[in-house]
């Protein structure tokens with residue numbers, strides 16, 4: 260993950276939002292009045308990586324407070340020179356004041372530390388791509404719950420999918436950090452200085468490591484299927500995102516979902532069951548739609564920074580027009596392909612998907628997030644369709 264797109268840690272922490280400037284000003288002010296030692300001490304206690312506000316406010320205030328106390332104590336100590344009793348009292352006063360100074364410093368360090376951790380957690384929460392992470396985790400968990408995995412299997416699935424999605428989201432922001440900074444994307448938490456690229460990278464690997472046993476505990480075939488999907492998503496981040504095949508990891512990742520659900524359902528491991536082909540194809544089509552919807556708002560920026568995936572090659576206007584097609588194709592497949600006649604509920608679901616697609620198309624110009632929200636809505640309906648079709652999630 261440390262490819263050409265890597266961002267130097269300091270640059271990542273401050274460049275985009277201009278956050279480094281107040282940090283340097285605060286450092287200079289604190290250094291000239293109190294020496295840099297105390298600021299450095301506070302930083303090292305707090306483990307601060309990119310906390311502009313915290314350093315300038317809390318760090319500097321703590322240093323000034325300490326300095327005032329120190330000079331007061333020094334003045335009193337000088338006045339008492341020559342009188343042993345007074346010298347003893349002055350020494351005690353000095354000790355008390357030194358203790359107070361230490362107290363002030365440690366309080367400042369403590370609150371700086373808490374604030375730094377809060378900033379880092381907020382940065383990680385934003386860097387994981389919370390919308391897609393929550394959507395995919397919820398959809399897959401709902402499917403396995405309906406498929407009858409039971410409470411333990413459902414919780415394990417939720418954790419496996421959550422860690423997989425966290426790893427993918429964090430990997431993506433860490434890999435893209437330099438490009439995002441270059442494009443001035445201050446909405447990105449690394450560029451905004453909330454969290455460093457290094458921390459996001461470490462979090463991505465930690466989540467990936469946790470994802471392996473969690474996935475395998477869902478069953479070997481299901482677990483390996485999920486890990487292949489996660490690997491495809493990492494391949495997107497590291498390589499395929501800028502190629503015409505950028506849709507492949509999405510198709511593979513989403514297409515893997517019915518395979519995961521079917522093969523992990525108790526009593527349905529292969530060779531007992533295999534997923535219905537049309538369920539896999541419908542899910543893969545939904546993945547292509549999710550890719551288009553996710554990239555649509557950023558196409559111009561992506562093109563300017565040299566990212567030439569499938570949606571960027573289509574261009575914004577064509578990508579907007581193409582987006583409803585895989586959504587509609589997926590739902591049409593789910594209406595007509597399952598065995599038995601399609602009842603009114605399935606046709607109603609198809610109409611719902613068509614309405615979502617139309618809304619996404621019409622609102623895309625005014626609301627950047629509309630196509631993605633519409634794709635999630637349509638995917639939600641398709642998931643309900645999948646779950647409600649007898650034999651789908653267990654392969655029949």
Ligand SMILES: CC(C)=CCC/C(C)=C/CC/C(C)=C/COP(=O)(O)OP(=O)(O)O
Pocket residue numbers: 388391395423427428431432435488489491492495500508509512513516553554557
């Ligand atoms: C079931 C499963 C494992 C599915 C995963 C499918 C997949 C390929 C997911 C990638 C998600 C992701 C972090 C996209 C960011 O893309 P971007 O870099 O184009 O968007 P951004 O610029 O907004 O970060």
